[in-house]
Amino acid sequence: MNIKPLADRVVVKPLEIEEAKVGSIYIPETAKEKPQEGEIIAAGPGKISDSGELVKMQVKVGNRVLYGKYSGTEVTIDGEDYLIMRESDILAIIKE
Numbered sequence: 479m480n481i482k483p484l485a486d487r488v489v490v491k492p493l494e495i496e497e498a499k500v501g502s503i504y505i506p507e508t509a510k511e512k513p514q515e516g517e518i519i520a521a522g523p524g525k526i527s528d529s530g531e532l533v534k535m536q537v538k539v540g541n542r543v544l545y546g547k548y549s550g551t552e553v554t555i556d557g558e559d560y561l562i563m564r565e566s567d568i569l570a571i572i573k574e
Contacts, residue, residue: 481555486525486565488537490516490550491558515572517542519560535565542572 483489492513518541524534537543550563 481520483520483522483562485522486533486535487522487562488518488535488565488568489520490543490545490561490563491519492516492561493542512547514547515542515544516561521565525565537565537568537571542574543568544570544572 481489493515494513518537518539521535521537521539524532527533545561545563545568549567550561553560553562
């Protein structure tokens, strides 16, 4: 991917949730829950503090993260859906 986020922003690839099919009920795409887990694809250098120092990012490329349900801005790059959000929108890093 050819994108580099600025400041304290990250590019997240939402992880697809596997659907459990119960009976023959059809759930339209618009009624499904948005994923709240994803993988960091790209990260900016960090935020500049009020004193002018660079505050480095706590997350890095490859981390699996949890984020708020309506966090970030949805973008499509090369036919793939991604979210661009600030590091502060990330709630937790999932340790494996």
